[in-house]
Amino acid sequence: MNETSGTAAAQPTERIPAAERREQILAAASVVFGERGYSGATTDQVAKAAGISQPYVVRMFGTKEKLFLEVLARALDRLIVGFRQIIAEPREPGDDEVELLAARLGAAYVDLIEDRGILLSLMQAFISGHNPVVGAKARAGFLEIYRMLRDEAGFPPDAIREFLADGMLFNTLLAIRLPDIFDEDPDAEELMRCTFRGKLDVVLGATAAEAAEHA
Amino acid sequence: MNETSGTAAAQPTERIPAAERREQILAAASVVFGERGYSGATTDQVAKAAGISQPYVVRMFGTKEKLFLEVLARALDRLIVGFRQIIAEPREPGDDEVELLAARLGAAYVDLIEDRGILLSLMQAFISGHNPVVGAKARAGFLEIYRMLRDEAGFPPDAIREFLADGMLFNTLLAIRLPDIFDEDPDAEELMRCTFRGKLDVVLGATAAEAAEHA
DNA sequence: GTCTATAGTCCGATAGAC
């Protein structure tokens, strides 16, 4: 409340290289698409968040759909590259190799989806199964993660299911903003604690930091 | 392809009681909102699916938002009532009481989200955490399920987490329509099998039935 | 590299007839 009109735009916008501007737009778009969904988001909201004019956003990406697809591709890429890195890290052999690796991957995942734009862009893709383009990317991305866990990480089926299931529950609880109602309902915190266990501090730290940033 | 224009409407629409018409609209809206999302769906699409005119949809529910909220409330209600029924069923005491009950609830959940409208309406709500009204309903609904599992079903924390996590993975795999690409990618079926295990036949049966219906 | 202006659509909601 009482902000001075939108997200600081107008004024004689600075001229910056297209590549850099592209990144700004993608970052802004990730947030806006995440909050409002593909259909709910407008190119004007993205433009305002990036501090430029609406036609410029369209000019740079061709169409709103292409912009969304690029946002989604980036999110999937960060996820896949991040996981692959962790799997490739040297580990000592032992009985709990799977468990340790799962814990590391889980922690990395929580770190990643602390970025609400990434979290929600992924979830937007998940519920777009009916869309030929977006749906196909979502399916392909999910299967790539599956294969990585099976072939590169060497997880047995049960470990894969558990890992993916936990991830989807993380997604959901963060997406519905459960931490927002810790004050009103103690069960909210209890459920978060039972779900995230050790990782809860990380999540709450991020949430608090984000809140502070927006204040 | 080659369908005779839309979903059978126009013509001198039959006069039916408002209550019955309401149900028709809600059923149609569940499907349309599920496929396109709250923003992506139009009241005209709902109207066509229900076989009536667009203004009549608005007239009956006031606004598009109120219509969506009613769809969501119905979905949550079916879920909660269904679970409560199963929990209340008599069970023999034994060591695996939790496991058995979890299996029954899981089967009921899979049955419920075979209805794509219900599945996707719920997921739409999950990603609307930023929306004050929808977000609040989603949080409240999730917490009610949590309390039910904790207090009425007597699940320990780990069982709750596992149950909820599996449910969210079910949601995701069905939402992205993984069964659609069984032919193109054998890993899709493998992942579904590893996730749904015994329940896979149920899911695939439903998917096949739906496909047949739409053909 | 970036903007202003605006064309062209689509959509939710209202008015009012039957």
Place this chain on the structure above:
DNA sequence: GTCTATCGGACTATAGAC
């Protein structure tokens, strides 16, 4: 109980200047 007609607003994308 249901429709047709339509208003007013919002949004994507294009045109063209600087």
